[in-house]
Amino acid sequence: ARDLYQRSLAIRRRLDDRRAIGSLLSNLGIVARRQGDLESAHALYAESLSVRRALNDRWAIAVTLNNVGNLALDQGRTAEARSCLEEAVSLQREVGDRWMTGNALNNLGNVARAQGDYEGALALYGESLAIYRDLEDKWALAYLFEDVAWMAALRGAGRCALRLVGAAAVLREQIGAPLTPTETKKLDSALEPARASLSEADQAEALAEGREMTLEGAMDCAIGDAAHH
Numbered sequence: 001a002r003d004l005y006q007r008s009l010a011i012r013r014r015l016d017d018r019r020a021i022g023s024l025l026s027n028l029g030i031v032a033r034r035q036g037d038l039e040s041a042h043a044l045y046a047e048s049l050s051v052r053r054a055l056n057d058r059w060a061i062a063v064t065l066n067n068v069g070n071l072a073l074d075q076g077r078t079a080e081a082r083s084c085l086e087e088a089v090s091l092q093r094e095v096g097d098r099w100m101t102g103n104a105l106n107n108l109g110n111v112a113r114a115q116g117d118y119e120g121a122l123a124l125y126g127e128s129l130a131i132y133r134d135l136e137d138k139w140a141l142a143y144l145f146e147d148v149a150w151m152a153a154l155r156g157a158g159r160c161a162l163r164l165v166g167a168a169a170v171l172r173e174q175i176g177a178p179l180t181p182t183e184t185k186k187l188d189s190a191l192e193p194a195r196a197s198l199s200e201a202d203q204a205e206a207l208a209e210g211r212e213m214t215l216e217g218a219m220d221c222a223i224g225d226a227a228h229h
Contacts, residue, residue: 166210
């Protein structure tokens with residue numbers, strides 16, 4: 001992916017196609033972040049944001065702000081992450097892109113979770129879940145269930161956390177979209193408190209229960225059970 005994006009970027013720079021340049025820089029930033037090269041990701045996102053702000057393309061600005069916010073969260077800069085993602089949500093609402101609004105709300109929920117604002121995180125997750133349920137987007141719902149599971153684990157709701165992971169796993173299998181190795185490692189680390197609070201038998205039972213849930217049941221688990229801990 002990186003090789004193809006870089007080749008395309010070189011062509012677009014020769015053509016001075018600013019809109020495509022901004023998009024390709026953002027995509028290369030995503031690749032760098034997924035490969036763990038956060039320094040390169042930061043530089044690529046910064047250039048993309050500069051290009052897109054110069055074009056005054058609100059949708060594109062919001063996309064890059066969303067990426068910058070995620071990267072800032074990865075690096076522990078939660079105040080910067082919140083600022084970027086709040087602006088991204090506002091811009092996406094203005095342009096009427098529900099999918100991207102849901103994505104930015106999910107990411108903003110992750111920031112609230114990292115800051116210990118669990119009630120705020122739950123409200124943001126709930127709004128995002130409602131959007132993706134309406135859009136019938138299993139890919140986005142899987143990520144949301146895993147993000148809420150992370151919060152449930154932090155709050156001592158181990159069984160709820162593993163149920164949500166089980167529900168997310170089924171969605172991923174249905175659409176052929178497994179977690180990346182980096183994402184798997186991050187989620188496993190986040191779930192350590194949940195696994196430590198349960199026996200191996202209880203862990204397996206909770207995962208199996210999650211796999212048997214309907215979509216509505218999983219959403220009730222995410223918003224209902226997680227809210228009571």
